[in-house]
């Protein structure tokens with residue numbers, strides 16, 4: 001499945017870049033992906049949902 005390379009930071013509205021490497025078998029539901037905000041440097045751990 002496809003997941004976004006970037007998400008919007010809930011705190012500051014900035015861009016969060018993906019910080020996890022895609023596994024060989026690809027992303028699937030229930031995996032945790034982390035994003036790092038480029039503006040406030042917050043880390044966001046996102047659980048992939050369908």
Ligand SMILES: [Zn+2]
Nearest residue numbers: 009012037040
């Ligand atoms: Zn931010």
